[in-house]
Amino acid sequence: MNKYTGVIFDLDGVICFTDKYHYQAWKSVADRLHIPFDETVNNRLRGVSRMDSLEIILERYDGRLSGQEKEALAEEKNELYKKLLCNMSPADLSSEVKDTLDALRASGLKLAIGSSSKNTKFILKRLGLGEYFDAISDGTNITRSKPDPQVFLMAADFLGMAPENCLVVEDAEAGIAAACAGGFDSAGLGEAAACGRATYAMRTFADLKAICHA
Ligand code: B16
Ligand code: MG
Numbered sequence: 036m037n038k039y040t041g042v043i044f045d046l047d048g049v050i051c052f053t054d055k056y057h058y059q060a061w062k063s064v065a066d067r068l069h070i071p072f073d074e075t076v077n078n079r080l081r082g083v084s085r086m087d088s089l090e091i092i093l094e095r096y097d098g099r100l101s102g103q104e105k106e107a108l109a110e111e112k113n114e115l116y117k118k119l120l121c122n123m124s125p126a127d128l129s130s131e132v133k134d135t136l137d138a139l140r141a142s143g144l145k146l147a148i149g150s151s152s153k154n155t156k157f158i159l160k161r162l163g164l165g166e167y168f169d170a171i172s173d174g175t176n177i178t179r180s181k182p183d184p185q186v187f188l189m190a191a192d193f194l195g196m197a198p199e200n201c202l203v204v205e206d207a208e209a210g211i212a213a214a215c216a217g218g219f220d221s222a223g224l225g226e227a228a229a230c231g232r233a234t235y236a237m238r239t240f241a242d243l244k245a246i247c248h249a
Pocket of ligand 1: 080153
């Protein structure tokens with residue numbers, strides 16, 4: 036029997052891995068402005084919105100920038116990032132993730148995406164999952180980013196389900212905090228498994244089958 040009626044997946048770090056592309060694109064912008072930027076700073080950007088990511092990078096910038104200049108830098112990064120995303124293909128979707136999604140769906144669960152990214156639909160298409168999910172809530176329909184629960188509450192709403200009937204799957208601590216704030220159970224991978232706040236700490240994506248079919 037299923038423990039939930041719906042599962043809401045974060046995208047970057049759960050379904051696919053775009054860290055290296057975010058890194059390359061932000062690095063190019065940071066280098067041009069002579070801002071020190073490394074993997075440690077990049078790790079702080081996980082699950083954080085584009086403009087909030089820029090503010091974190093600018094913590095090490097000496098000069099001052101207007102709102103318009105910041106918008107232009109975020110746009111510059113996104114153009115580079117989108118070019119890099121064109122390297123992605125269905126081969127970037129692991130068979131473990133695809134097989135697990137298929138098994139969850141076959142058991143009657145509805146599946147949704149809850150991502151901060153405004154590039155969600157583009158990434159899903161690159162992975163061959165353009166039409167796969169029952170609902171998509173992403174950076175284009177929210178005004179507040181994680182740890183605010185808005186993106187997950189809207190995903191549950193799009194599925195027509197209450198938060199207590201949905202499981203959120205996340206790789207970022209901010210995402211687990213968002214799930215808790217929204218009244219969702221959560222399953223954490225990586226940093227999100229280690230943070231101690233997730234309902235379930237996952238070792239690997241396929242653990243979801245046991246978590247959902249209690
Ligand atoms: P974009 P998620 C997040 O996606 C990424 O983890 C984060 O690094 C990125 O800054 C954010 O999306 C916004 O992405 O610039 O494409 O709108 O983990 O919530 O799926
Ligand atoms: Mg993520």
